[in-house]
Amino acid sequence: MTTIEFFGGIGVIGSSKIMVSTPTARVLLDMGLDIPSDQDLFRAPVRERPGFELRDRLAVGYAPAMPGIYDPAQLDPGATLAWSDDRLTAVFLSHAHLDHDGALGFLRPDIPVYAHPDTVLLEAAIFASGTSGPGSQPELTPMTGTVAVGDITVEAVPVDHDIPGACGFLVTTPDGTLAYTGDINFHRDGAKRSRGFVDRVAGVDMLVTETTMLSFDMPADAPALEPRSEAEILDLSAEAMTRAPGLALLSMYVRDVDRARRLIAHATAHGRVLVWPGQSAALLHHFGVEGVTTWDRSRPQTPGHAQAVVRAEAAVPGTIRTVSLDAVRACPSSYLIQPDVSDVPSLLDLPLTAPHRPPGTFVPYIHAQGEPLGPFMANWHTYLEWLDRLDITFVSIGSTGHATGEALHKMVTDIHPGVVVPIHGFRPEALQVDVPRLLPEYGASYTLKGQRIR
Numbered sequence: 447m448t449t450i451e452f453f454g455g456i457g458v459i460g461s462s463k464i465m466v467s468t469p470t471a472r473v474l475l476d477m478g479l480d481i482p483s484d485q486d487l488f489r490a491p492v493r494e495r496p497g498f499e500l501r502d503r504l505a506v507g508y509a510p511a512m513p514g515i516y517d518p519a520q521l522d523p524g525a526t527l528a529w530s531d532d533r534l535t536a537v538f539l540s541h542a543h544l545d546h547d548g549a550l551g552f553l554r555p556d557i558p559v560y561a562h563p564d565t566v567l568l569e570a571a572i573f574a575s576g577t578s579g580p581g582s583q584p585e586l587t588p589m590t591g592t593v594a595v596g597d598i599t600v601e602a603v604p605v606d607h608d609i610p611g612a613c614g615f616l617v618t619t620p621d622g623t624l625a626y627t628g629d630i631n632f633h634r635d636g637a638k639r640s641r642g643f644v645d646r647v648a649g650v651d652m653l654v655t656e657t658t659m660l661s662f663d664m665p666a667d668a669p670a671l672e673p674r675s676e677a678e679i680l681d682l683s684a685e686a687m688t689r690a691p692g693l694a695l696l697s698m699y700v701r702d703v704d705r706a707r708r709l710i711a712h713a714t715a716h717g718r719v720l721v722w723p724g725q726s727a728a729l730l731h732h733f734g735v736e737g738v739t740t741w742d743r744s745r746p747q748t749p750g751h752a753q754a755v756v757r758a759e760a761a762v763p764g765t766i767r768t769v770s771l772d773a774v775r776a777c778p779s780s781y782l783i784q785p786d787v788s789d790v791p792s793l794l795d796l797p798l799t800a801p802h803r804p805p806g807t808f809v810p811y812i813h814a815q816g817e818p819l820g821p822f823m824a825n826w827h828t829y830l831e832w833l834d835r836l837d838i839t840f841v842s843i844g845s846t847g848h849a850t851g852e853a854l855h856k857m858v859t860d861i862h863p864g865v866v867v868p869i870h871g872f873r874p875e876a877l878q879v880d881v882p883r884l885l886p887e888y889g890a891s892y893t894l895k896g897q898r899i900r
């Protein structure tokens with residue numbers, strides 16, 4: 447009999463791990479880093495111990511006890527979790543966000559990992575940039591169409607999110623079908639992919655869906671706000687850049703490569719060069735983005751940045767352009783700078799203080815889903831204090847990568863599954879639909895009809 451287990455994404459935004467098993471095969475959908483529901487024990491100033499990341503996470507309950515999944519070399523000698531499972535096993539990655547891919551480096555090296563070709567390329571770029579999750583470098587196999595794992599088949603079905611290569615999956619087992627949205631929205635760039643997903647998986651036995659946007663209370667009298675379009679984001683960034691007589695700062699998530707590409711071109715159209723920290727520039731260059739610019743050696747960056755640039759230029763033809771600190775100080779109005787959030791005092795290199803900046807000059811921090819993401823991040827308040835001290839104005843122009851509550855309800859109604867399983871949100875119970883609903887328990891086993899086995 448086919449069983450389904452949920453090893454993450456229960457009551458938290460992210461860390462989804464869905465295990466579909468038959469007596470002869472196992473398919474694991476996503477392998478994200480666990481996101482603790484309380485304060486993260488490993489938040490700053492605590493640092494993970496290199497080489498002990500998996501052991502330490504298992505010990506405090508930040509990684510699920512899944513037998514035969516983890517790399518024995520990263521476990522304690524003789525650990526029972528290191529015993530192999532005789533069944534064919536494969537992992538399928540929906541997209542390259544940490545809450546979905548962050549634990550891939552803990553996998554047994556003999557377990558194959560499949561993903562959309564764009565996700566495979568992006569993962570290579572992330573690794574070259576030195577910004578991947580802990581553990582070893584996972585080897586990914588590009589998939590289009592369907593992959594068979596014993597008596598289970600898995601089809602990757604592209605969806606719209608805010609990262610290249612995002613997919614949901616349609617899993618067919620001897621007992622029926624399961625669809626998993628990954629992370630999905632219905633407002634970005636026309637949402638053709640997401641609508642294709644709805645058509646492809648209509649009528650599945652079990653639908654596992656993310657519910658990120660149901661996590662947040664909306665005032666009852668507030669009009670239902672449509673998330674900003676990419677065009678509106680560009681307009682707002684243009685407004686801020688035009689208003690700034692000198693430097694403008696940007697914060698966007700570099701793995702959103704399409705948005706990065708657009709903002710590079712948009713900055714150019716407004717007479718500015720977008721300058722990235724070395725690791726971000728390396729990621730974009732490695733992924734094939736043209737016209738990427740970073741700092742030359744005149745700016746003291748942490749060593750990881752220079753090393754990432756060297757790796758990316760060795761791997762991919764072409765060079766990453768560079769600018770000097772002097773050039774930026776001489777003409778601040780020609781630049782849009784993405785600061786390195788992990789090196790906050792490096793803001794002081796920039797022409798943000800006297801004698802480089804006349805007092806009272808408007809300098810925007812154009813925030814489009816970059817770090818720090820929001821008040822839930824440990825570095826949020828400190829960062830805002832720095833912006834405040836430097837008289838930098840926070841300008842929020844972002845747009846969520848996740849479906850609105852309304853769009854989620856419509857999606858479930860249109861797919862009309864036998865049972866819907868809301869995960870990946872603080873309030874999965876807020877998904878109120880006209881089909882049977884399962885609010886699963888962490889690690890428990892269910893049938894495809896949503897009945898609990900143990």
Ligand SMILES: [Zn+2]
Nearest residue numbers: 460543545629
């Ligand atoms: Zn996610």
